[in-house]
Amino acid sequence: MRTVRRLEGLALGGILLALGACRPAAGDLTTGGTPTVAVPDPTATPPPLPTPTVSPTPSPSATTMPILPTATPADPNAGILFAEQGDPNEPQVAITIDDFIYSDVIQYWLIDFLRQNPDVKVTMFPVGKRVPEIEAQFPGIWREWLAAGHEIGFHSINHERMDLMTPDQLRAEIAEFNRLVGEVVGDANFRVRWARATYGNYGGDRTSFAHIAAEFGLTWVRWSVIPSHSSYAGHLYGMQFPDALHNGDIALFHVRWIDQYWLERYVEECRRRGVRMVTLSQMRLVPEE
Ligand SMILES: [Zn+2]
Numbered sequence: 001m002r003t004v005r006r007l008e009g010l011a012l013g014g015i016l017l018a019l020g021a022c023r024p025a026a027g028d029l030t031t032g033g034t035p036t037v038a039v040p041d042p043t044a045t046p047p048p049l050p051t052p053t054v055s056p057t058p059s060p061s062a063t064t065m066p067i068l069p070t071a072t073p074a075d076p077n078a079g080i081l082f083a084e085q086g087d088p089n090e091p092q093v094a095i096t097i098d099d100f101i102y103s104d105v106i107q108y109w110l111i112d113f114l115r116q117n118p119d120v121k122v123t124m125f126p127v128g129k130r131v132p133e134i135e136a137q138f139p140g141i142w143r144e145w146l147a148a149g150h151e152i153g154f155h156s157i158n159h160e161r162m163d164l165m166t167p168d169q170l171r172a173e174i175a176e177f178n179r180l181v182g183e184v185v186g187d188a189n190f191r192v193r194w195a196r197a198t199y200g201n202y203g204g205d206r207t208s209f210a211h212i213a214a215e216f217g218l219t220w221v222r223w224s225v226i227p228s229h230s231s232y233a234g235h236l237y238g239m240q241f242p243d244a245l246h247n248g249d250i251a252l253f254h255v256r257w258i259d260q261y262w263l264e265r266y267v268e269e270c271r272r273r274g275v276r277m278v279t280l281s282q283m284r285l286v287p288e289e
Pocket of ligand 1 (some may be wrong): 098099159199236272
């Protein structure tokens, strides 16, 4: 993490790099714990095969068969506490955008960019205090983004270091974040599915983060690539394609003008390669060791 911190300090003065986490809008998979999907009981005796008859009248039992839910697929990432990349065998990436500090970037770019590029789904990690502020500036924008298929994840309230918070402080911030988002999207039951620690920093011991992930039914998500940076952890960034884009990447961006430049080129490269740009919920994550 030393490299990360150094880069962050240089480039952003502290705010930019953070990692956050978000959660999906439609079809909330997290509020009720494990989604209810009918699973065949492996111990049950298989029903007898229907015997063909001359007159194929439907069996009375056919009308009483349970109907499988169609709108609530099982969460493929349920139970994963930490992750920083997705399945490298799938031609898809998760674009994550953090902080949401600069309103001018939202006003003059991000809103239009997301409207005009519906194939780009992103997971947003705004700091909580910015959620109502952005709502006041752009009424209805959070609902619009969720309705469009983007997701919102937890990234603290004030961008303070989570590794220095007590577990109870962290719990309170998550609850407050849920309340703030729930208020602007009109869903008091809103619960984040994703969380990103500020600066991606869990401190020396992830135990309390693990407990909180299990308790809230969320996954702490870092990233595998920072396309606006030149190097990090052996990866190449700064638009040095093809090395800056891999299947299964979780790409970190921030709401700032330099990232607007890189994000637009990242999207172009994804399209050129036929790589889908999906939310975290649409990606099968690799548990982080
Ligand atoms: Zn951040």
